[in-house]
Amino acid sequence: MSTGFERDPDEFARGARAVVVYPDMGGSSRDADARLEETAGLAVAIGVEVVEKVAFRLRQPKPGTLIGSGQVEALAETVRDSELQLAVFDAALTPVQQRNLEDALKCKVIDRTGLILEIFGERARTAEGRLQVELAHLDYQAGRLVRSWTHLERQRGGFGFLGGPGETQIEADRRLIRDRMARLRRELDQVSRTRGLHRERRQRAPWPVIALVGYTNAGKSSLFNRLTGSDVMAENLLFATLDPTLRQVSLPGIDKAILSDTVGFVSELPTQLVAAFKATLEEVVSADLLIHVRDIAHPDSEAQRADVEKVLSEIGVAEETPRFEAWNKIDLLEGERRDEVLALAAAREDVMPVSAVTGEGVEPLIDAVAAKLTQGHRRYTIALDPADGAGAAWLHQHGEVLEQSIDGDRVIYEVRMAPRDHERFVTRGY
Template sequence: MSTGFDRDAQEFTRGASAIVVLPDMGGSARDADARLEETAGLALAIGVDVRHRVPFRVRAPKPGTLIGSGQVDQLAQMVRDEDLQLAVFDAALTPVQQRNLETALGCKVIDRTGLILEIFGERARTAEGRLQVELAHLDYQAGRLVRSWTHLERQRGGFGFLGGPGETQIEADRRLIRDRMARLRRELDAVSRTRTLHRDRRQRAPWPVVALVGYTNAGKSTLFNRLTGADVMAENLLFATLDPTLRQVSLPGIDKAILSDTVGFVSDLPTQLVAAFKATLEEVVSADLLIHVRDVAHPDTAAQASDVEAVLREIGVDDTTPRIEAWNKLDLLSEDDRTEMLGEAAHREDIVALSALTGEGVDRLIRTVGDRLTEGHRRYRIALAPEDGASAAWLHAHGEVTDHWVDDDRAFYDVRMAPADYDRFLTR
């Protein structure tokens, strides 16, 4: 199943000459230029050749075209003058608006949701990722059959389970989409059950799970690679990471923890994608600690942080889940801004200023994560038989052994660990 643009437009998706349009309806906390740049970056991420970025002030959205008729004429002239093939709207277009704009402009039109779906379709690598993208795309495309399919006016007679007498092609197509979506949801439910089993197994171990979350292109994968020595794709691209990656890491006071790199969030993330990616994002929901990676060099960093928190609430992350903010990309700041960021972070236990690219501040982040995960740990003195190497290894694996000595044929261990782990040790 193809994802993204209509099937008749697939041949010019990559390399298409395009104009990015921002219908500015006011009330946004975001800078218009930054919003245009972000949407252009989304288009560039799938190889679109962005020729122009145009903001339009929209006082009253038009039901048929969203923007005003004069603005439509202006866009149509630009499309004709430069033979543009694509208009990307940083807005959610209804099927009617999309069809009317395509007719008026004489080129392909795609909205923000369709653009993000196209990127996800290109970037998904695992079978699970492809299932999630296809489900989201089918949900989105179901309302656009009138616009994108050419055979919908035909009718066909009944063929038993294929449809009753006189069923139109569009009704049949919608039913086929519903059936396919139901199958995809069953497959994703199976994936979700498997993830739950894996999580239950980890929790019995138990290893704490730390999830990296943040706006797309905030530097999560670069930080993940820095912390784990992995080689996850980390490029200056929006949505470079779609499929979740888990790696084992060692932290101060914790022999083993699981670090999870997740899909980046974005403003106005399509609801279809939030629903489809819930199986993946369950790693975030069940995490013991969240590291919210922020690009503090971005002009809209505060608005991006608000968008991330909104998505976290939408997927069911509890406000009580401990979190640390990693103020990333110090290397891109001016000296004055950098000094200000470092000064502010120094007085906050929940903020670490760093550069995942250069490594500055990463050691402090590791210490802070270890401290946060071991909060509430207590000190215990445990006596073992000197030959009981298995129990000694267990203590090293699940706690922090701060001292060890042998006296009167007994081996003594001073250990910092969670009370739950101490109880588990006693029941071994």
């Protein structure tokens, strides 16, 4: 049985000419054009050439093909006339729908989850990132084995998916996938335990952890670079950052803090990825403060904010975790729109307008973050022996030394610090 699509259906072709399809079933906070643009951006991020973008209004999704038969015919005509090799659906397709659409369109079909997994697979650089992506991909692929092993139809010489030696092969592959997933989960559990040990060490130090979160391409890495002087990959590209990056920063009144750049979120983030990246996202869950970086110049900025907050809730970030919104890319705003955004930001204590590119607003953001982290700090008078260099260094490192004077044979320090730090110093439990 031939579908006209003979290569491995799981082989993703870079440079493929594609059509992006949005089945509009209503209920989305974005309009069809915005959804098409975002999905086209995801496709371009892995080298796909988007030739056509099509939205179909659906009253009722079809079990076999998701879209209606007339829409399938119209799409097949577009694929044929434009000589396209790929159809990217901005929706979740069942294995049956994916297979039927490939039969009808005579081209490769990939859904939103598969597309995001392809991007993550290409962007993973660290061993941990590759483990997480492989686990997510295997979880996604486990239900698609029947579709994946189309070459087995020729092996068993028949139609359908019952009987024959190919069925044994499919079951064997399912078992291999289950075994591999179990091994990956054990390895990621070890990663999670290691991260936990690192966090415990930081908490004993204690250095506050600040996590940058936000929608993909909101400018988190650019802001991270601006705050730390690093050169983390920062491009106008969806999911440019995948593996987490930690850097040490100094803030007013805080000698050392840890800043974490995390993977960008996206609407309808595949559940497989949320589960697989649990170890990475634990850095966000345990952070002392979140900076939610928003692309305030994007027309769907408010919808993106809601998507990010939804993911934060799903991964277990406490509502009481202190957070700021960094309204990034204000350098792209002009005239009345810029004035309006700045006025809205000025009316809120938890919002700081910034430009990671020009540096505008970054210093006020740093001051606001430092003030929030040092909130509740008290002023203490501490007398030290002049020879106690280690104690003096600790005070400078973990507190803000306001005044320093000499009284007889003692050095008097006026220090603002957290009560827990003062207690640790007094008991020398550091």
